[in-house]
Amino acid sequence: MKTLFVAILAIFACSAGVCQNQQKVSELVDIGYQEYESGDYRSAIDFFNRALQRDPENPEAYYLMGVCQSQIGDNWAAISAYNNALEIKPEYPEAYYEKGYSYFMLNQYEEAIASFDEALKLRPDYVLALINRGSIKCIQGKVEEAAEDWDKARELGSDVPVECE
Numbered sequence: 001m002k003t004l005f006v007a008i009l010a011i012f013a014c015s016a017g018v019c020q021n022q023q024k025v026s027e028l029v030d031i032g033y034q035e036y037e038s039g040d041y042r043s044a045i046d047f048f049n050r051a052l053q054r055d056p057e058n059p060e061a062y063y064l065m066g067v068c069q070s071q072i073g074d075n076w077a078a079i080s081a082y083n084n085a086l087e088i089k090p091e092y093p094e095a096y097y098e099k100g101y102s103y104f105m106l107n108q109y110e111e112a113i114a115s116f117d118e119a120l121k122l123r124p125d126y127v128l129a130l131i132n133r134g135s136i137k138c139i140q141g142k143v144e145e146a147a148e149d150w151d152k153a154r155e156l157g158s159d160v161p162v163e164c165e
Contacts, residue, residue: 025055033064041068059089066098075102093122097129109136127158138164 032047048065051058066081082099086092100115116133119126134149146164153160 025051025058025061028054029058029061029064032061032068036064036068036071041071044068057088059085059092059095062088063092063095063098066095066102070098070102070105075106078102091122093119093126093129096122097126097132100129101132104132104136109140112136125156127153127156130156131158131160134160134164135162138162 028047028051032044032051035041035044035047045065045068048061048068051061052065055061062081062085066078066085069075069078069081079099079102082095082102085095086099089095096115096119100112100119103109103112103115113133113136116129116136119129120133123129130149130153134146134153137143137149138146143164150160150162150164
């Protein structure tokens with residue numbers, strides 16, 4: 001009986017527009033992504049905001065909005081978007097990576113390293129996180145630690161042409 005009730009409830013929800021609303025959210029995210037790929041970051045942000053108005057628990061929309069905000073140089077807003085994505089989906093290595101990169105662009109090195117560390121906890125083979133964490137350590141004068149990150153990135157198949165001087 002409980003299964004029948006759940007099935008009827010699902011049919012009612014779809015007929016009431018809930019399923020249609022979800023489809024529209026995914027369409028908005030898809031259009032936003034297309035705008036991002038074409039380089040129209042502000043338009044993409046608008047579509048991600050519209051998707052989030054309909055589904056404020058969509059981590060992908062927050063993440064992609066953050067990527068676009070970072071592309072236009074609004075790194076503090078990007079960090080906020082990544083934090084929202086991570087609040088919903090704590091195991092999201094790409095969001096940690098992008099958050100770290102935004103901190104890196106703001107010269108907030110300790111925060112950047114902490115974010116790259118989180119990305120690497122979730123995905124130990126995240127080459128870009130290793131390269132960028134190594135770059136920060138190089139900037140900080142931590143030559144051996146930078147070399148360790150870059151060596152690991154090389155072991156994973158990346159061509160890291162930089163050496164710390």
